[in-house]
Amino acid sequence: MPEYLKVEVYIPEEYVPPLRSALDREGFLREGHYACVMALMNVTGTWMPLEGASPYDGEIGKLSAAPEIKAEFRCRTEDRPEVERIIRMVHPYEVPVINFIPLAE
Numbered sequence: 001m002p003e004y005l006k007v008e009v010y011i012p013e014e015y016v017p018p019l020r021s022a023l024d025r026e027g028f029l030r031e032g033h034y035a036c037v038m039a040l041m042n043v044t045g046t047w048m049p050l051e052g053a054s055p056y057d058g059e060i061g062k063l064s065a066a067p068e069i070k071a072e073f074r075c076r077t078e079d080r081p082e083v084e085r086i087i088r089m090v091h092p093y094e095v096p097v098i099n100f101i102p103l104a105e
Helices: 013-025 077-090
Strands: 004-011 039-047 064-076 098-102
Touching (some): 004 013, 004 077, 064 077
Antiparallel strands (some): 004 064, 004 098, 039 064
8 A cells, every 4th residue: 555645626716725724734734844735726627416416506407617726735545534534524515526546655
């Protein structure tokens, strides 16, 4: 099992500061003598809520598009459950997209 995972999260821009703070407070964004280590990219997300959804934004049956931030950072594989818990606690979406990608040793 790899020691580190790359974490990718798609999130509205206004939620980046609270997410960064929550993750860094627990030490998950520390690299050596640096804190808050995270890469941010502007992206456009698309989605169409289906019947039964409770969307943060958009309407049932209508295609939506909006600017989002793709936040990337790395975490230890052993920290994945707690990192995911923090992301889900801060993230406003009913179903957030969170990717955990194993990094080569």
